Amino acid sequence: MDRSALAASLRCAYSDGFKMTDTPRSVFPHRHLLGIEGLSPLDIQALLDLADSQVEVSRQVEKRKTTLRGRTQINLFFEPSTRTQSSFEIAGKRLGADVMNMAVASSSVKKGETLIDTAATLNAMRPDIIVVRHYAAGAVHLLAQKVDCAVVNAGDGAHEHPTQALLDALTIRRNKGRIDGLIVAICGDILHSRVARSNMILLAAMGAQVRLVAPTNLLPPGIARLGFPTFTDMRKGLEGADIVMMLRLQRERMNGSFVPSVKEYFRFYGLDQEKLSYAKPDALVMHPGPMNRGVEISSDVADGAQSLIREQVEMGVAVRMAVIEALASHLPNG
Numbered sequence: 001m002d003r004s005a006l007a008a009s010l011r012c013a014y015s016d017g018f019k020m021t022d023t024p025r026s027v028f029p030h031r032h033l034l035g036i037e038g039l040s041p042l043d044i045q046a047l048l049d050l051a052d053s054q055v056e057v058s059r060q061v062e063k064r065k066t067t068l069r070g071r072t073q074i075n076l077f078f079e080p081s082t083r084t085q086s087s088f089e090i091a092g093k094r095l096g097a098d099v100m101n102m103a104v105a106s107s108s109v110k111k112g113e114t115l116i117d118t119a120a121t122l123n124a125m126r127p128d129i130i131v132v133r134h135y136a137a138g139a140v141h142l143l144a145q146k147v148d149c150a151v152v153n154a155g156d157g158a159h160e161h162p163t164q165a166l167l168d169a170l171t172i173r174r175n176k177g178r179i180d181g182l183i184v185a186i187c188g189d190i191l192h193s194r195v196a197r198s199n200m201i202l203l204a205a206m207g208a209q210v211r212l213v214a215p216t217n218l219l220p221p222g223i224a225r226l227g228f229p230t231f232t233d234m235r236k237g238l239e240g241a242d243i244v245m246m247l248r249l250q251r252e253r254m255n256g257s258f259v260p261s262v263k264e265y266f267r268f269y270g271l272d273q274e275k276l277s278y279a280k281p282d283a284l285v286m287h288p289g290p291m292n293r294g295v296e297i298s299s300d301v302a303d304g305a306q307s308l309i310r311e312q313v314e315m316g317v318a319v320r321m322a323v324i325e326a327l328a329s330h331l332p333n334g
């Protein structure tokens, strides 16, 4: 399957969530960011270019912009999060928005309020942007249909995590100078990972050669149809790779036992220096975090010279600033 056919086959019903606006001059012609599915390579490139300039803003002493002045951003997280929630908060504040973190644990959601009622309640407060993370795939699309503001998907179940894929792409592009033609091995719990799914779509759309490395029971059924080479032998899967992207075992999404023991999982699928030596000598290692050291990655690799893990966190703020700024250009008076 050629790359454009692959990218097309990855676009499905979810692309309906993208509302085209009538401002053709906009660099990013979407009202919401609900997934990577439905974005064109040009949309992705526009966000990465904008994010590059936001990196510079964040490295200055004076980090405050005014693009979002007077706007209200609500972060609505139904699942625990450290880096995603804090980087959305920092991103909104650096753009000058008023940012409110809604603590779901102490909200009416705990009293049985439905997602739609929560959306209607928040909508009545006239926010401009809502950033949502939810444990159910599709919940963010549903919420986007019920509110008047822009919605950003900060991760919905095992479905998509678009800003993670964008920050990964930005990190790769800044270190390798390109994405096109690179061999990227995505390794670990692909079955439960929204990060893997968004990355597969984005990297294929941008011309990378994506490989999947996992035990058979951690690969989604029917994955072969998408045409990505899959490997159950990690050393073979890493051979000649430019980028090794590790994933956490998503135990909270597992029904039953998927791995016999952590020790055995690490032996076959944990990234250590020996397995990494099968990749290109200048291969770079990524992980979206949170990391489980000694489960999917050894400490010496995570903290080693080939690791981009800390840089990914920095790029997370820049990408989220870019996404918020791009969506804000479609708000009334944007």
Ligand code: NCD
Residues within 6 Å of the ligand: 083, 084, 155, 161, 164, 194, 195, 247, 248, 250, 288, 289, 290
């Ligand atoms: C990822 C997530 O929440 O999907 N983490 C993140 O956003 N940094 C990956 C994970 O939880 O393993």
